Amino acid sequence: MSRAKKDxxxxxxDLGQAVMEFMEDPAAGMGFIGTEIMPIFRTAVNSGSYPxxxxxxxxxxxxxxxxxxxxxxxxxxxxxxxxxxxxEKGFEELLDDSERAMxxxxxxxxxxxxxxxxxxxxxxxxxxxxIAAKIFNATNFSANSVSVCWDVAASAAPIDDVKTxxxxxxxxxxxxxxGLIISYTTFLALQVxxxxxxxxxxxxxxxxxxxxxxxxxxxxxxxxxVWVAGAVYDSAGKGQAASxxxxxxxxxxxxxxxxxxxxxxxxxxxxxxxWTADSPQSPIVEEYRDEEHRSDVYRVRHHVAExxxxxxxxxxxxxxxxxxxxxxxxxxxxT
Numbered sequence: 045m046s047r048a049k050k051d052x053x054x055x056x057x058d059l060g061q062a063v064m065e066f067m068e069d070p071a072a073g074m075g076f077i078g079t080e081i082m083p084i085f086r087t088a089v090n091s092g093s094y095p096x097x098x099x100x101x102x103x104x105x106x107x108x109x110x111x112x113x114x115x116x117x118x119x120x121x122x123x124x125x126x127x128x129x130x131x132e133k134g135f136e137e138l139l140d141d142s143e144r145a146m147x148x149x150x151x152x153x154x155x156x157x158x159x160x161x162x163x164x165x166x167x168x169x170x171x172x173x174x175i176a177a178k179i180f181n182a183t184n185f186s187a188n189s190v191s192v193c194w195d196v197a198a199s200a201a202p203i204d205d206v207k208t209x210x211x212x213x214x215x216x217x218x219x220x221x222x223g224l225i226i227s228y229t230t231f232l233a234l235q236v237x238x239x240x241x242x243x244x245x246x247x248x249x250x251x252x253x254x255x256x257x258x259x260x261x262x263x264x265x266x267x268x269x270v271w272v273a274g275a276v277y278d279s280a281g282k283g284q285a286a287s288x289x290x291x292x293x294x295x296x297x298x299x300x301x302x303x304x305x306x307x308x309x310x311x312x313x314x315x316x317x318x319w320t321a322d323s324p325q326s327p328i329v330e331e332y333r334d335e336e337h338r339s340d341v342y343r344v345r346h347h348v349a350e351x352x353x354x355x356x357x358x359x360x361x362x363x364x365x366x367x368x369x370x371x372x373x374x375x376x377x378x379t
Contacts, residue, residue: 075274134345
């Protein structure tokens with residue numbers, strides 16, 4: 045592809061596709077789960093409202109009898125409205141001409157991909173951080189402390205805790221959770237928890253318990269799936285020794301209800317609204333030339349809003365908090 049000209053950004057969907065495939069490859073070990081918990085919903089407007097149906101409207105018993113020549117029963121519920129407003133998030137990575145020359149010597153044709161991937165990682169790590177901070181948050185959801193931290197192998201009871209949570213989840217929203225979110229650190233702790241190991245011996249005879257995977261763990265817990273949040277970040281300042289932590293706090297685990305469909309009235313924890321007029325994909329890659337720095341610039345950006353599903357009145361006050369009914373937050377997971 046020809047080089048971009050100065051001040052003329054060129055859309056690079058080819059680079060975007062290549063980086064996306066790399067990021068989604070399990071072998072890459074990126075561990076981003078945010079947009080699985082708050083799936084993308086594409087919208088033609090950058091802000092607006094969407095319909096919300098209160099959970100009670102779905103679960104109330106109705107009079108379904110009809111007398112001869114009579115009418116059928118009808119609900120008198122009205123759809124409520126949620127609100128969203130997208131913001132642009134972006135990052136640029138410079139590829140100096142001398143750097144390109146070195147890349148071309150060692151890995152011909154890879155320079156563009158490497159630069160775009162660096163910027164892409166900044167974008168995705170930021171989005172992951174925003175979503176994790178919303179879900180693993182005792183201010184947004186009532187925290188239910190487990191009796192024994194899950195990293196206390198001999199006495200932890202994670203299976204009991206999750207089953208208690210599933211029962212409570214069903215009572216609060218009338219549905220079963222889509223799955224359980226745990227950090228990678230918690231996943232490692234569960235691999236050696238006595239209660240998990242003992243259960244696995246009967247569930248999977250002959251299994252190598254040292255190589256427990258998420259699918260097996262989901263079966264032990266009795267949930268459809270387990271999301272292992274593997275993404276990390278460095279909290280140290282520039283020039284300081286790295287301090288690596290899980291983006292999803294080790295202190296929490298959560299049962300959640302998610303939805304990948306196009307029905308915004310389906311109860312779930314939340315959505316990521318993507319303004320497609322500005323960024324048709326999430327995110328997009330653009331390239332332009334910065335001659336002053338003798339560099340090609342790779343810009344990765346998207347226009348998004350990660351929002352809980354909840355209706356609000358004209359003052360912005362929450363009326364029906366659907367998201368709160370679709371999350372069961374567990375605390376005291378890590379010592």
